[in-house]
Amino acid sequence: MTDARDPRIAGLDVYRVGGAVRDNLLGWPVYDNDWVVVGATPDEMLKRGFKPVGRDFPVFLHPESAEEYALARTERKAGHGYAGFEVIASPDVTLEDDLLRRDLTVNAIAEAPDGTLIDPFDGRQDIERRQLRHVSPAFREDPLRVLRTARFLARYTTLGFVIAPDTMALMGEVSRSGELAYLAAERVWRETEKALGEEQPASYFTTLDQCEALTTWWPELTGGRLRGCLNAMSPGLDDEALASAEWRYALLVSPLDDAARESLARRLRLPNAVAQLARHAALSRHLVEGALDAAAVSHWLERLDAWRKPAQVSTQLTLVAALAPEQVDALNAAWQAAQQVSPQSLMAEGFQGAELGAALKERRYLAIEKTLH
Template structure:
């Protein structure tokens, strides 16, 4: 029985990056032998065990064979006669197909170290094209390591195009697409994920609403980059730069989808694109089974982001209607996500990356003013029921008005 550190841990060690989790492969062992040493079985499709102390995952070396469509369409064979190289060859990229022996020696049968040095994301074998999920994984690795200069190898991109053309992406389940997308959105360069998907044709299959923005023009005075899809990428870049939450980054992804439905005769203007964007956002969220709170914020940012940009011009009654839509009294954290997404949208334009965005501070202060009214004094006036509710609303609007009159932007 021999144990090897494999995959991401080896890759990141060689890149000099922090290792967050470790996976191990066990060669020459059976499930009974693993359990006899105290390892806890957890694998459903193939034998995986948790170390009795570290709780790290140890998988028996295995091979796989295509037996159906999609990510789950594989038959696995795990036994004591499977070699380390046979296990590594089934992996997606050469940089993920290295192992480290207990003595520290790196076992690299597919030249992963050379591709690390060349900053290439290259497939291990033609079997890469059997698993549609690998299109998403390669795009996500491109987003993760873009800052180090990594790019997808041309021959791998060709295989990705072939995989898309085969129709295999249609068999990906929504949960897997969302899992990879949500992880990609939290990478250092999330826009690269979607750029790679676009380059291989997968964007039109998995995110047709986003692909429809390619080449759609916007008014140059507000959007010097002009192209709406380029604007989407710049927004995601700003979202990462500002450290936005997953909720806010997904909202950025969806906030301008409606511009893809604008009739060409109306270009470059996009009248009422906000409502169209909210509807398309809900459509995407339903298709990908996006968590409820994340989906709700995306629809709200899509519908109301221009309200936020114009916040300093809005009447107090309109500001209060915005706060009601956002449910800010019960969900103050939603307001922060909303404002940060809108700020990233405002900065996601060529030449506007470092623009001030006083609207966010203004709306935060206005929300606090509306929240801090004295409801007890209204009750003491004998008001109740609908009359009390209307009085509270008017008090909140008046508080916003007073705040607006006294507000000055921070220096």
């Protein structure tokens, strides 16, 4: 909680809000605190030494703790998408006004410095009921809340949480309205990346499927393909080496064909490293599901750019160990054998230019073939 002796806080009407209060009530560890300040102005926060960080609304960082202190605010829909809001942050905005603008009741609980909970929308009761429920019909005004609610379910489904039926109905309404299309791709990926890092990421995608949100941003996962893709993601849940959000995404899309996978990467504007890992994971899955012969292994190594970036092979061998542990030793041995064929040795034999490249390819192929047989 706040330290009443902190001169920067003294005299301010401050409440802890959001995820810290929610997770504390769930008995989960709290790593970050967010605060709302009622009745203050930006000038007052600056005079107290807080550092402004909010571009679109008044949020400040405490100069020592670096925790966020936001002035109480309300929002009014003024356009499309996540950014289509007019923010009102004046000293007469009340704490309840601020809590009313939040997405879910479990996130609309405030805690006073003495520990008293301010819970005007029965969020604590919803926590006890294990229910994710929207605060108000204004939920529909922010399409990002569809993704956030699905992400929260991915986090808390193991605790027995469900989405309230009327909230799921609102999520479907937002999906059908076309508002999801106005979200920035980077925001969609950020929510998806967070969801992929949760305990049950499959719940994120099944929820979006149920509320008809997949068709806007993930059409490649619709039409009966979702179940197979979620099954393909299972090694990312069982193997700690593959448990990152990036690996889970790569596994999720590995059953898709190249065109579908690249289309999805472009739409989500994926970071290059994530898109590349997805391509490589698909190559590795295809390799272990087919015949492990010299032609297949040579193609795999070429597509991985193995000779210039050998670390990419090591990364994919981690995946092979999870997908087909009985094949990893043979594949690693073939890779080691191929590496023994050096350009220098062939140049010493007199090869150069295009002939050198062809000879390298042939000798490496033969080394792989010999190892596999």
